[in-house]
Amino acid sequence: MVKENLSDVENRIKAACERAGRERSEVTLIAVSKTKPVSMLQEAYEAGIREFGENKVQEMMDKYDEMPSDIHWHMIGHLQRNKVKYLMGKAALIHSVDSLRLAQEISAQSVRHNVETDILIEVNIAGEESKFGISADETIRLVTEAAKLPNIRIQGLMTIAPYVEDPEKNRIYFRKIRELSVDIADKKIDNVCMSILSMGMTGDYEVAIEEGATMVRVGTGIFGERDYELKL
Numbered sequence: 444m445v446k447e448n449l450s451d452v453e454n455r456i457k458a459a460c461e462r463a464g465r466e467r468s469e470v471t472l473i474a475v476s477k478t479k480p481v482s483m484l485q486e487a488y489e490a491g492i493r494e495f496g497e498n499k500v501q502e503m504m505d506k507y508d509e510m511p512s513d514i515h516w517h518m519i520g521h522l523q524r525n526k527v528k529y530l531m532g533k534a535a536l537i538h539s540v541d542s543l544r545l546a547q548e549i550s551a552q553s554v555r556h557n558v559e560t561d562i563l564i565e566v567n568i569a570g571e572e573s574k575f576g577i578s579a580d581e582t583i584r585l586v587t588e589a590a591k592l593p594n595i596r597i598q599g600l601m602t603i604a605p606y607v608e609d610p611e612k613n614r615i616y617f618r619k620i621r622e623l624s625v626d627i628a629d630k631k632i633d634n635v636c637m638s639i640l641s642m643g644m645t646g647d648y649e650v651a652i653e654e655g656a657t658m659v660r661v662g663t664g665i666f667g668e669r670d671y672e673l674k675l
């Protein structure tokens with residue numbers, strides 16, 4: 444099933460790229476495997492997937508140990524500062540940095556472990572109360588401050604758009620965050636690169652690609668519905 448789902452997702456990504464006049468190579472598909480057993484990740488791996496996304500540190504660590512070493516692991520979930528140390532050298536990219544305190548901890552641990560850590564700033568672009576992420580207004584200030592910290596590299600922005608039935612409703616948010624990332628790039632802040640725009644999930648990744656996403660995070664569309672009752 445994973446293999447068939449992946450080929451469907453792949454076709455949709457290609458079609459969205461074509462509609463937007465973009466190259467397929469501009470968009471990275473992250474297979475969001477949270478709550479799913481290693482056997483399913485293995486299937487995705489065999490189908491060629493090397494980018495996996497997880498939202499819990501412990502679960503990512505367990506899967507990291509069980510899966511092949513050429514995988515890039517993406518931390519996409521809300522991150523507590525006391526867990527940052529476990530990700531050092533293991534997370535290829537931390538998508539969910541939404542405070543200076545968290546950036547400081549990632550920096551401090553990166554220095555301690557002698558690694559460079561790539562991060563994205565998570566923006567709550569729709570201003571939803573239920574969501575993590577910094578407000579659009581505060582983003583430039585956070586980027587400017589975090590950019591001064593050693594051993595972290597800000598690579599771009601991430602957002603989780605509202606849950607909607609009609610993905611067209613999120614187009615405006617994807618466009619907004621794209622504009623925000625262009626504004627930040629124009630400021631040419633030292634140590635800041637705005638090459639990654641992580642946005643779009645199962646319900647809206649095609650619209651996100653049309654609006655400039657360079658990373659889409661697809662879970663359900665690849666692995667099926669999640670059952671949170673099930674323990675790994």
Ligand SMILES: *Cc1c(COP(=O)(O)O)cnc(C)c1O
Nearest residue numbers: 475498519644645660661662663
């Ligand atoms: C779970 C999750 C996804 C994937 O969601 P689907 O709707 O299953 O594709 C993407 N991004 C984040 C941050 C997530 O937590």
